[in-house]
């Protein structure tokens with residue numbers, strides 16, 4: 165009995181310590197991202213093709229060094245306004261591993277429209293080894309899996325700051341007030357003029373953050389425009405049906421006084 169009580173006390177102390185520890189660690193609460201005006205928000209939201217193409221460029225030139233977007237194939241790039249030739253040309257800049265061939269060998273070949281965007285690392289261990297032990301997550305669905313979606317993404321990318329006085333950053337970490345715990349293993353990825361936009365847009369950190377956030381939103385919600393269109397059609401249909409019922413009712417009740 166006594167042993168059991170002692171065991172219980174020890175467990176309770178351990179739990180209290182763990183709680184206290186995690187509370188101390190979580191004391192740095194992440195900042196709420198501001199909500200921004202996106203072309204795709206709201207019922208009539210639409211994608212801005214030029215913005216998505218700029219976002220793809222930022223992903224390709226910067227983020228793709230560390231992050232995959234597994235779910236995207238090169239052919240999907242046609243949905244953001246690239247022609248078949250353009251998408252084929254984009255794919256052909258990449259090499260992918262294929263095989264096995266007749267003799268059982270794997271070989272490298274130029275990527276085709278049907279290939280998915282290549283991943284930067286062979287496996288998770290390689291990814292962690294290159295990133296201070298942290299794993300750069302796949303970005304296909306990241307806007308769906310983070311509160312604030314594209315607002316969060318924008319704030320995270322454009323929101324790096326110097327750490328507040330007294331905060332000791334762990335080795336290889338950067339301060340980002342929007343990240344859970346505020347210390348992030350992703351160094352600030354964007355610097356002014358890092359990419360050169362084909363449409364002449366000035367590549368500020370804010371611009372690139374916003375473009376790549378829009379691109380990743382599209383990657384996660386490619387059906388948005390179809391869904392909005394269907395929603396509108398359903399509303400028009402319901403409105404017409406209401407009018408029709410109104411006249412039917414008048415007719416049916418015509419002779420009742």
Ligand code: HEC
Nearest residue numbers: 226227229230295298299300301306347348349350353376
């Ligand atoms: C040098 C490698 C590197 C580059 C380049 C890079 N990232 Fe990261 N990213 C990381 C690592 C590592 C993490 C994991 C951070 C952690 O867990 O502390 C991460 C985490 C993230 C997260 C998840 C944050 C969260 O809430 O969990 C997002 C979103 C993200 N990166 C987006 C991007 C985008 C968009 C770009 C391009 C503009 C980019 N990253 C460029 C290494 C990189």
